[in-house]
Each structure stands twice: as structure tokens, then as C-alpha cells.
Amino acid sequence: MTVSRTTSYAGIAVVVAVLPLLLDPYWTDVFVSIGLYSVLALSLNIILGQAGLFHMGHAAFYAVGAYVTAIANTMWGVPVLWAMPFAGLAAALFAMVVARPIIHLRGDYLLIVTIGIVEIVRIALINNVFGLTGGANGIFGISRPMLFGFKIAKPVHFYYLVWAYVACSILLFRRLENSRFGRALNYIKEDDTAAEGSGVNTASYKLWAFVLGAFWAGMTGTIYAAKMTIISPESFSFWESVVLFAIVILGGGSNRGVLLGAFLLIGLPEFFREFASARMLAFGLAMVVMMIFRPQGMLPPMPRFYKLPERIRCITGKGGDAAAQAGGGA
């Protein structure tokens, strides 16, 4: 809402739009990855950043979406982009089922259970669950997405598809944050008991945060499956969940913070490929330094701005004095 936020989004949009003109296919592909991780982290941000629920199993929802897309496409010939809403719904349904019994857990307890979820999903996929997932080899031969008769195949095509998706997600999530729903999640993050005591159905909102986050991660899984054309359980390991978690925490919980976090955690290591294993050392060190000197993250959310309605001084405490005393004396 503020000038600085609008300008920074406009700046990011311009840079994103012209960037592929300057990049070779390899780097374009890196930026496609950054975009995918951005959307995933944006959807995790609803759960982790907005509602403050420590969820480290986001890759599970992503996997459900990707596998639903792959199965629908390779087995029943459903066009990839048509599968997107179903992938989202499947992931949302999965989230509803697994999150319902654990939603009341707090902090670290929830964290451990969500780690369990992502491992269960990965192992189930390796074991060729329902005979549909192709075991450890995964599923290959997923077709390229078609958009209005145009085949999306090259990195630069995916680049614009993914970043348009990022832009839509940010727009919708920003609206959501500035609403009753977004505030309710923040109340829960700040003080669960006080939120419930103020009339917020905390259990329901926590569950909806999970369901929405999973829906978006599932849809992102569709684009991932279409881009890779081959998916396997190892793409959805616990490590992916950790990276997403780190992007949100490092970014600080705002949407711009998530974009910055995704760039730093996914893009930056590509610049330092030659240092190979040493880059993980630098990554770890950066996280430690960050947590000591800026524990709130790089770009924590800015306070929301409210334009108050015309101030009417009819029931103020002061004005009510005379009436109050008359009432009290009666």
C-alpha cells in the first residue's frame, strides 16, 4: 500500500520482464527454479509466516500436486495445465486429512510431525503406492503444457509462465493478508488464546491456512512436473522442505522477503558453483550470522495501513461521563 512497497514491486516486475533478454538458457532455467521456489515459499509463508505454524513438510503437498499431474497426464492423457486445479485440490484434500489431527500441536511438536509427513509421502512414493507412482524411478514422459495452442517447451517460455504465476500469487496473497482472513492468521501467530478469546475460530483458521498453502503448493507441483517432464520421489525430499522453510525465515515473512530469500538460497549458490561443497559452509555461516544479528528476517512484513473512517465523537469515554454518573447515581 505504501509508496515504497508499490515501487519495489514495480521495480521487481520490470527487472523480471526484461531479464530473459540478457540471460542464456542455463541462467534462464535457474530463474525458473527461483520462481518455482518463490511460489512454494509464498504458499508456505501463509502457514509459517502469517499463522506462525512451524511446518517443515511443505514438499509433501508439492509432491502430491506433481504426482497427480503426472498420473493424470501419462495415464489418462489429461492436458498438463488442465490438471492444475485438480493437483491443487488433491494436495488441499491431503492437507485437510493430515493436518486435522495435528493442528492443535504447538511449535516444535508440530514441526516434528510435519517432518514425519514429508518422509511418509516420500517413502510411500518410493514404494509405488497404489501401483501408480512408479516407485523410485518415478514417472516420465509428462507432456509439455499448451497455452492457447502455444507449446511451452523452452526455458524462456517456462520463465514467463512461472513468473506470471508468481505475480498472480503475490497479488492474491497480498489481498488475503489485508483482510479478515489475513488478520486472523496474525492474531493466531501473536497469541492463540487471546485470538480464541476475541472470537476467532483458531482451529479452523489454522486448518484453512494449511489447506490454502497446500492447494498452492499442489498447483506449483503441476508446473514443476511439466517443466521437468520426469518426476521422482527424490525431488520431494525433506531437504526441499528445509530449503523452503529457510527461505521464509530468512526472508522474514513478507512476500518481498520471500522473493529475496528464494533468490539468495536458490540463485546465489549457482554463482558459486566452482566452490562446490564449500558453498554449503557459506550458506550455514550466513544462516547463523543472520539469526544472531537479524532474527526477524531480512524483510519482515510492514505494518498494515488503515485509513480510518470519519471520526465521530459521540460515544467517547469523556462525553459519556455525565450520562454515566447520572446512571450510576440512579
Place this chain on the structure above:
Amino acid sequence: MSLLALRNLTKTFGGLVAVNNVTFDVAEGAIVGLIGPNGAGKTTVFNLITGNYKPDSGDIFFDGRTIKGLPTHRIVQQGIARTFQTIRLFQNMSVIENALAGCHCRMQSGMLSAMLRTPAQRAEEQRALLRATRELEFVGLADEHANLAKNLSYGNQRLLEIARALATDPRFIILDEPAGGMNDQETAALIDTIRAIRDRGITVLLIEHDMSLVMKVCEKLVVLEYGALLAEGVPAAIKDDPRVIEAYLGADTDD
């Protein structure tokens, strides 16, 4: 007629009987004080009414219907609002957002209407904002609307809790030590605020240790000791009740 009725309410924590067979009524439009020595079970009674604890036995009626076993947010929706003894504001959110929290249960907009920003959703936001602003004006905090709750003075934080509770559009408000941490001047203003709340047609039940406030503002007192009802009646009678004096000052049997 009584708006709130507690019937033989009992709550135990392990071996400790925190609330023991308590029965009392709060008449509609009254200001009632719940007093008693520390550890008498006053806050536990509040937590039972608001659904934070489930009673072991007994029943709670609000406006003739039982509210026992309902989740807290449903009880708030029925028209019972509360403040907390230890201030529980949303510390890192602005004053107006804290007040808006109370409006939440009177709003309907969900996820989709927020994403699509429908006219109904925007109108509802405006209505909520107006209501929250009015409540801030009521307690005298409208000028602080953009500040973070944690930056308010202790007394103002208590007032903000009251504004948040009032924003739920309650028929009945429960104040847990509203004058705790306030200076004399703030306490005097609080007495006016409590009366102004009642004059809006909202019934008030409060716990307070400041006896001068309780004697001035309450029309009826309920005294608890060791979780059980010790006495109830008008303040003047309670003040002279030998059982109450004994509970507060100790029995005169040692010498």
C-alpha cells in the same frame, strides 16, 4: 431476569478443588464484582464461563441457554466478551488491528471474497473499521490507533483490551482485574468507563483487588474463598459481613 447463571459449578485440577459447587446469578444490566483472597478461584470461574476450562460438574446458563462445553469463540459469538488478568494483546500489531480482532466474529468474509475483493467484502471491512474506531474512541485510544500495542503504557494496554472486548458487540463483559497496574487517576477514569459500558446496556462482571473501585462501581458482590461461595450481596452488607472480614484479615482466634 438473570443474564448469566452459574449452577453448582465445580472444577478440580488434580487434587486441588479450584471451584467448589459455586452458584450465583448476574442480573441483566448490573455491575457485579467477584472478590476473594488470592487463590480463591476467581479467575478459574472466569475461565469456566468463557470456555477456556471445561467444568467437572454443574452448568452455566447464558440468557437461559446452557453454554457449557462450547468452544470459546462460540461463547464470544453468543455475546460474552472478556479481558485477561495478564494482558494478552497482539503485541506486534497496531492498536486498530487489536480492536478489529473483536469485530472478527461479527464478520463473514472468507478467503475467496478477500482474494477477489468483492464489494461486499470491502463494505464489511469499512463497517468493521468504523466499529473498531468507535470503540477506541470510547476508551480514549483513538489517537494511538497506528501505534503498536506493545508501545502503549500499561494502563492504556488494559483499556485496549476493553476496546477489543467491546468490539465483539457483547451483551456481557468480563473484566479480570481491569485496574491492575493503573495509577489513581487512571483508576478514577476506569470507573467512569465501566459505568459507561453498563449504560450501553452491557452487563459487567469484574474481578478486582482495588476495594475502593469495587465498592464504588459494583451493585452486587460475590465473595469466593477456597473455591467456594462465601457470601453475596450489596457492597455495604459485604463490607460488614464478619465472614468476609475474617477471610480477608484472618480469624481472631489465635489469642
